[in-house]
Amino acid sequence: MRSQPQQPNQAGAAAHDSIEFGPSLTLRGVRMRFERNEEIFGEAETAEYVYRVVSGAVRTMRFSSDGRRQILGFHLPGDVFGWEIGDTHTLSAEAVSAADVIMVRRSLVEKASAQDLQAAHAVLALTAQNLNTARDHAVVLGRKGAGERVAAFLLQLADRFVSRNELDLPMSRADIADYLGLTIETVSRAFSEMERQCAIALPSSRHVVVRNPAALADLQMAA
Amino acid sequence: MRSQPQQPNQAGAAAHDSIEFGPSLTLRGVRMRFERNEEIFGEAETAEYVYRVVSGAVRTMRFSSDGRRQILGFHLPGDVFGWEIGDTHTLSAEAVSAADVIMVRRSLVEKASAQDLQAAHAVLALTAQNLNTARDHAVVLGRKGAGERVAAFLLQLADRFVSRNELDLPMSRADIADYLGLTIETVSRAFSEMERQCAIALPSSRHVVVRNPAALADLQMAA
DNA sequence: CGGGCGATTGATTGCCTTCAAACGTGGTGG
DNA sequence: CCACCACGTTTGAAGGCAATCAATCGCCCG
Numbered sequence: 302m303r304s305q306p307q308q309p310n311q312a313g314a315a316a317h318d319s320i321e322f323g324p325s326l327t328l329r330g331v332r333m334r335f336e337r338n339e340e341i342f343g344e345a346e347t348a349e350y351v352y353r354v355v356s357g358a359v360r361t362m363r364f365s366s367d368g369r370r371q372i373l374g375f376h377l378p379g380d381v382f383g384w385e386i387g388d389t390h391t392l393s394a395e396a397v398s399a400a401d402v403i404m405v406r407r408s409l410v411e412k413a414s415a416q417d418l419q420a421a422h423a424v425l426a427l428t429a430q431n432l433n434t435a436r437d438h439a440v441v442l443g444r445k446g447a448g449e450r451v452a453a454f455l456l457q458l459a460d461r462f463v464s465r466n467e468l469d470l471p472m473s474r475a476d477i478a479d480y481l482g483l484t485i486e487t488v489s490r491a492f493s494e495m496e497r498q499c500a501i502a503l504p505s506s507r508h509v510v511v512r513n514p515a516a517l518a519d520l521q522m523a524a
Numbered sequence: 525m526r527s528q529p530q531q532p533n534q535a536g537a538a539a540h541d542s543i544e545f546g547p548s549l550t551l552r553g554v555r556m557r558f559e560r561n562e563e564i565f566g567e568a569e570t571a572e573y574v575y576r577v578v579s580g581a582v583r584t585m586r587f588s589s590d591g592r593r594q595i596l597g598f599h600l601p602g603d604v605f606g607w608e609i610g611d612t613h614t615l616s617a618e619a620v621s622a623a624d625v626i627m628v629r630r631s632l633v634e635k636a637s638a639q640d641l642q643a644a645h646a647v648l649a650l651t652a653q654n655l656n657t658a659r660d661h662a663v664v665l666g667r668k669g670a671g672e673r674v675a676a677f678l679l680q681l682a683d684r685f686v687s688r689n690e691l692d693l694p695m696s697r698a699d700i701a702d703y704l705g706l707t708i709e710t711v712s713r714a715f716s717e718m719e720r721q722c723a724i725a726l727p728s729s730r731h732v733v734v735r736n737p738a739a740l741a742d743l744q745m746a747a
Numbered sequence: 748c749g750g751g752c753g754a755t756t757g758a759t760t761g762c763c764t765t766c767a768a769a770c771g772t773g774g775t776g777g
Numbered sequence: 778c779c780a781c782c783a784c785g786t787t788t789g790a791a792g793g794c795a796a797t798c799a800a801t802c803g804c805c806c807g
Contacts, residue, residue, distance in 0.1 A: 363663050366745040371663040386652035392659065414644075421637075421644040428651045429609035435658035436615065440586050440594040442665035443705030447795065474754065482666030487795055489755055506754055506803090522589040670763065697786065707764060712787055728772090729786060 320353040320381060320405045323423025326413055330405030335359075335396035342383060344393045350404040352383040357400025358471035361392045362479070372480040374434065375472060377461055381427060384410070398471045442482045445521075450481040451491035452520035455501070459511055466511040474506075495520065543576040543604060543628045546646025549636055553628035558582075558619035565606060567616045573627040575606040580623025581694035585702070586615045595703040597657065598695060600684055604650060607633070621694045665705045668744075673704040674714035675743035678724070682734055689734040697729075718743070 321327045332355065335341055341352065344363065352359075359376040361383075373392060376382045383394060385407070414421040441453050454477060459465050470477075474485045481488065492509075495501045500516040501509050511517060544550045555578065558564055564575065567586065575582075582599040584606075596615060599605045606617060608630070637644040664676050677700060682688050693700075697708045704711065715732075718724045723739040724732050734740060 363659060365663050365667045369667045371666045373659055373662060386649055391656055414648075415641060418638060418641060418644060421641060421648065425637075425644065425648045425651060426609055428648060428655060432651060432655040432658060433614055435655060435662060436586060436596055439596060439658060439661055439665055440588050442662055443594040443702075444588045444592045479666075484796055485754080486756085486797080490795090493755070708786080709765085709788085710763060713763095716787075 318403050320351065320403055322381065322410070322427060323419070325417070325419035326423045328405045328409050328413065330403045332401060332403055335400050335402065337396055337399050339396045341394040341396060341402070342390050344390055346390050348383065348385040348388055348390045348407055350383060351381065351407050351410055352394070353381050353403045353405075354378050355401040355403060358397040359394055359400055359402070360397050360472065360476060360480075361394045363392045370479050371482070372476060373438070374431075375458075375476075375480065377471075384424070384427060386428075397476060447481075447483055447487050448491050448494065449521050449523070450483060451477070451488060452495070452500075452517045454481055455509065455511070456514070456517055456521060459514075466514065468509045468511070470507045470509060541626050543574065543626055545604065545633070545643070545650060548640070548642035549646045551628045551632050551636065553626045555624060555626055558623050558625065560619055560622050562619045564617040564619060564625070565613050567613055569613050571606065571608040571611055571613045571630050573606060574604065574630050574633055575617070576604050576626045576628075577601050578624040578626060581620040582617055582623055582625070583620050583695065583699060583703075584615045584617045593702050594705070595699060596661070598681075598699075598703065600694075607647070607650060609651075620699060670704075670706055670710050671714050671717065672744050672746070673706060674700070674711060675718070675723075675740045677704060678732065678734070679737070679740055679744060682737075689737065691732045691734070693730045693732060 317329070318332045319327050319329045330350070330353075335357075341359065342348070342350075354376050356378055359380075359382060360372050361374050361376065362370050362372045364370050374382070375397065376394075383390065385391060388407075410420075410424065414424045441450055445453065455468070458468055458470070462468050472480075474488050477483075478485045478488045483491075492501070492503060495517070496503050498516060500511075500513045500520065502512055503509060540552070541555045542550050542552045553573070553576075558580075564582065565571070565573075577599050579601055582603075582605060583595050584597050584599065585593050585595045587593050597605070598620065599617075606613065608614060611630075633643075633647065637647045664673055668676065678691070681691055681693070685691055695703075697711050700706075701708045701711045715724070715726060718740070719726050721739060723734075723736045723743065725735055726732060
């Protein structure tokens with residue numbers, strides 16, 4: 302529904318560095334590499350570009366008034382992020398791992414969507430998709446226990462990989478915790494518990510094998 | 525930023541029953557009254573209309589897989605809700621109190637935004653505003669304690685009333701709890717505690733007087 | 748081999764939930 | 778008009794789950 306996950310995408314520069322917003326809106330941009338934990342843009346900065354992940358992973362986040370961070374989403378290859386309506390960013394973005402991204406001038410998107418109805422609709426669809434995702438996230442944060450949150454997270458992530466039962470997590474436990482509104486320790490315990498129940502296997506801390514998707518789905522509903 | 529709060533709006537039928545999406549998109553519809561707790565539309569139903577609150581209040585919500593509900597937003601007079609990109613609703617809506625709403629056929633909105641760029645932009649702006657609100661909500665749900673959540677809720681609501689330090693809550697403690705990811709009891713205790721600290725006064729359970737907005741703002745950040 | 752960082756595990760604390768009971772208010776019927 | 782009931786709210790006591798504090802482990806890299 303969202304993009305080609307982990308496309309081989311022989312990332313050799315020539316993928317003509319553009320973002321496809323929809324069937325009728327593809328815009329050229331430049332490719333750029335960000336290192337692990339490097340800031341891509343910050344909240345309240347002028348929004349000059351719209352981004353698409355080519356390789357690696359990106360997190361977008363917002364900070365609560367006293368400095369705690371809430372990660373709002375992880376963006377994998379194919380995902381577009383950083384699109385704003387106003388001219389300032391309303392969230393921050395950082396590279397989770399080293400990441401290649403395509404940057405397209407926001408003014409190009411604005412111009413296209415101010416001239417072409419199809420383009421405008423593509424941009425609307427993108428925003429609406431993000432809204433839907435944000436609402437799902439709110440349900441998880443508001444109404445689920447720790448085990449359920451982690452299970453939901455894994456299932457959501459698994460949906461985005463071609464190999465649906467074997468995932469390489471690009472993000473740390475701290476990232477997962479800040480995405481799910483938990484602590485590192487609680488996330489870690491949830492992983493261990495799932496392994497104990499044979500729902501998953503953890504060959505290494507960043508590599509998850511889903512042994513029993515049904516068990517995960519159960520956990521997600523009532524842990 | 526959002527609408528005229530609590531406008532007197534001499535609700536006598538003649539307010540020509542239309543929704544203004546933006547400076548260049550106003551569409552006619554029909555007015556309808558919903559009683560307290562009456563369903564306006566349900567998740568997964570066909571989205572036939574877009575709505576605007578005239579009087580009363582409306583809640584939109586989604587249910588977690590095991591039935592717990594998460595309220596995603598409260599909609600007061602002037603607010604538009606029920607707008608979807610696809611042709612099915614992705615959330616449910618119910619009247620919090622008896623409410624008058626204007627209903628405009630979704631097909632009219634679609635047609636307008638498929639023909640007129642200004643209209644398309646108005647609809648995009650609405651969606652983006654909702655997205656921004658949803659993200660704020662995620663920060664509250666993911667990173668704030670009980671007292672902070674309730675304080676944030678009151679401040680957010682106070683911003684929407686003309687009289688910024690005196691509010692009549694249209695919703696029950698249960699609604700507030702399901703919005704903030706808490707229980708009724710915890711919400712009630714938070715109110716009592718704020719009253720004890722003289723941040724607010726509670727002449728009645730639904731009537732809140734903000735005595736010390738600064739204290740509330742402090743609570744919101746670090747309770 | 749040693750250092751540093753991320754992850755795991757354990758022990759304890761604390762906050763919110765749960766369970767339970769009492770209170771108040773608004774509405775209805777006697 | 779008052780009695781009574783229903784429902785929403787408040788308050789109290791107890792329990793549970795996740796946070797916090799703390800120590801160890803494992804791994805990558807120098």
